Amino acid sequence: MTTSSKSSNMVLPQGTLITGRWRGGRYVIQRLLGQGANGIVYLVKRAENGELYALKMGFDTIDLQSEVNVLKALQNQRRKHRKANERQGPSYLVEVDDYSHLGSEIPFYVMRYVKGEPLRTFLSNRGDRWLNVAGLYILQQLRRLHESGWVFGDLKPNNVLISPYGEVELIDYGGVSAIGRSVKQFTEWYDRGYWSAGSRTADPAYDLFSFAVVCIHMLAEEPLKKAATSLPQMRSKNDLIHIVQNEPVLGPYRKWLEKAIEGKFRDSAEACDLWKELVKGFTKRGRPQTSTPRWMLGAFALSITLLACALYLTLRF
Numbered sequence: 063m064t065t066s067s068k069s070s071n072m073v074l075p076q077g078t079l080i081t082g083r084w085r086g087g088r089y090v091i092q093r094l095l096g097q098g099a100n101g102i103v104y105l106v107k108r109a110e111n112g113e114l115y116a117l118k119m120g121f122d123t124i125d126l127q128s129e130v131n132v133l134k135a136l137q138n139q140r141r142k143h144r145k146a147n148e149r150q151g152p153s154y155l156v157e158v159d160d161y162s163h164l165g166s167e168i169p170f171y172v173m174r175y176v177k178g179e180p181l182r183t184f185l186s187n188r189g190d191r192w193l194n195v196a197g198l199y200i201l202q203q204l205r206r207l208h209e210s211g212w213v214f215g216d217l218k219p220n221n222v223l224i225s226p227y228g229e230v231e232l233i234d235y236g237g238v239s240a241i242g243r244s245v246k247q248f249t250e251w252y253d254r255g256y257w258s259a260g261s262r263t264a265d266p267a268y269d270l271f272s273f274a275v276v277c278i279h280m281l282a283e284e285p286l287k288k289a290a291t292s293l294p295q296m297r298s299k300n301d302l303i304h305i306v307q308n309e310p311v312l313g314p315y316r317k318w319l320e321k322a323i324e325g326k327f328r329d330s331a332e333a334c335d336l337w338k339e340l341v342k343g344f345t346k347r348g349r350p351q352t353s354t355p356r357w358m359l360g361a362f363a364l365s366i367t368l369l370a371c372a373l374y375l376t377l378r379f
């Protein structure tokens with residue numbers, strides 16, 4: 063990778079052929095997947111075999127390089143810890159290169175295309191109860207990362223993509239930091255510092271705190287919005303605790319959320335276990351009301367069955 067330029071801010075049209083300057087990989091842009099603070103992500107088709115990937119062009123070479131370094135380190139760790147009989151899944155990071163465009167070099171990397179919906183869209187389409195399954199997958203992903211010595215940092219609803227069966231893929235590794243370092247990228251609402259609830263040092267509790275705010279955001283957005291817009295000197299973690307204790311929709315998760323906001327989990331293994339325990343409890347209790355129309359009961363039963371299957375599959379591991 064060499065230098066980046068402002069031209070990387072420009073969205074390239076569908077059909078553009080991206081040829082890697084050093085490795086010669088050829089990718090045809092299908093459409094824009096998303097654009098964030100650090101770069102633009104396209105859905106691309108590999109010219110040789112038609113396979114789909116996500117390709118991220120960075121605005122800044124150093125930022126993109128540090129993201130690539132984290133992905134490489136994670137991949138190496140995963141390879142090292144893979145058990146002898148475990149199948150090697152496809153790599154997340156596929157290729158790193160530069161694209162020459164209008165006289166400048168744009169750094170890019172190619173990664174696995176995650177076909178899923180962001181957390182918020184997924185829950186609006188499926189119902190809030192699916193947070194039980196998705197939440198457990200998110201916590202399991204965080205646990206894996208923490209046990210490898212990393213903290214995700216910028217956990218927010220847009221950085222969580224979910225497959226139709228509730229499986230989760232975290233995206234945007236630009237905020238990942240080694241445990242003990244400073245969190246290098248965060249988003250206000252989900253940041254522990256923003257709520258004066260602790261430091262911005264990367265520790266597993268930082269991610270668990272962010273996940274607690276993600277849950278509040280998904281289920282009780284209005285009170286969160288109100289608390290988040292109060293004056294910085296007035297804002298504290300007690301505002302979050304107050305929401306958790308007063309919003310009935312958060313009731314089933316209360317114990318977990320309070321512990322995460324207070325930073326009282328010993329580690330993410332304990333956080334996973336408590337989540338499992340809570341969601342097992344309310345899947346058993348979730349029975350439809352009798353005065354509901356039959357078609358709705360059917361749909362409800364189907365959704366509960368799907369949810370139960372997803373939970374069963376998730377809780378087995």
Ligand SMILES: Nc1ncnc2c1ncn2[C@@H]1O[C@H](COP(=O)(O)OP(=O)(O)OP(=O)(O)O)[C@@H](O)[C@H]1O
Nearest residue numbers: 095096097098099100101103116174175176233234
């Ligand atoms: N592997 C992927 N598969 C599918 N979509 C992806 C993938 N990676 C990123 N995206 C899409 O592209 C968007 C922007 O990607 P990303 O979050 O990595 O960029 P960013 O500049 O770091 O964003 P932010 O400002 O949120 O930090 C995502 O919100 C998502 O919709």
